[in-house]
Amino acid sequence: MNLHASAEKNTQIEKSSQPLIEKVAIIGAGLGGLAVAVALRKLGYDVQIYEKARDFRPIGGGLGLFPNGLNFLDAIEPGIVETIKNLGCEIQTSVLKNTQGETIRTNPASRYGDKYGQPLITVWWWHLQQILASKLPSESIHLNHRCIGFEQDERNVFIYFEHGEKVCADLLIGADGINSAVRGALIGDGKPRYLKSMSWRTVIKCHQELLNPGELTFVKGNQEFMFLLNLGDDYISWVYRKFFPDCIVSQDAGEVKSQVLSQLADWGESLRSLVEATPAERIQEGIICDRLPLKSWSKGRVRELHKKNDPMTSRVSQKFQQTIF
Known part of the structure; x- marks a missing residue:
């Protein structure tokens, strides 16, 4: 029996059995x-x-x-x-509103749990x-x-x-x-490619009446929209997005907030007040991009x-x- 050949074969088997990725x-x-x-x-x-x-x-x-x-x-x-x-x-509920804060349509969200178990x-x-x-x-x-x-x-x-x-x-x-x-x-x-849109978003601790517990609101405007989300523990998220042909990045936090408020000049007071109550340094400005x-x-x-x-x-x-x- 060739012990050397057997040992060499066993070594090769050990090496080949080692995982390729660890x-x-x-x-x-x-x-x-x-x-x-x-x-x-x-x-x-x-x-x-x-x-x-x-x-x-x-x-x-x-x-x-x-x-x-x-x-x-x-x-x-x-x-x-x-x-x-x-x-x-x-x-529990998704709500569609216009820019004056008036409800257009309400849909139950319970279908997710009923159909998918979550x-x-x-x-x-x-x-x-x-x-x-x-x-x-x-x-x-x-x-x-x-x-x-x-x-x-x-x-x-x-x-x-x-x-x-x-x-x-x-x-x-x-x-x-x-x-x-x-x-x-x-x-x-x-x-990335610029998609001619800008967004502004934040999360703030806020007691307000815009959102009921368990409610998600979508506000639809003309080439613009806003999401309002309850996040639990009194946290509220708002996201505003608007069509912008040219990418214009604000210079500081104050300019960011002023930019959003100027875009919402014709919106209802309840929606504007949410932005006004947001500290300028908490608003994140984003350029909407994608890749092929x-x-x-x-x-x-x-x-x-x-x-x-x-x-x-x-x-x-x-x-x-x-x-x-």
């Missing part, structure tokens, strides 16, 4: 990146997340979680949906980020890490960061948004998280839920 690096600690990290850790992968922000700040707007998103989250982390429900708001839940983006992050070891989330590029070979991918740090992983997932550094290096398709869909979103050991690679422009909740499927 360590996964995710760029971006938004909702998509965190949700995928939770799912991959459940499958036994060593997942590390790298986020350019220095800390998790109370930012973002209101988010609507539909049954498909809730069912996914419940599958990867049993019990998390109850936590979300306790922090958020279960929507309701429509609204929650603050930041609260959901905190919930997802709490399901991961704190040492696996690396803040103040801005990705500037990567290189890969047949065995590894090397990720480079702004301050000279270098990380080696078996798989790199880009979850760093529409201006993704990973996408830029992987695909190189330039800047791609036939391929991966190359070697690197892939973009968003399946369609075409960020949805006004439905953040469905964008998140498409991301995690």
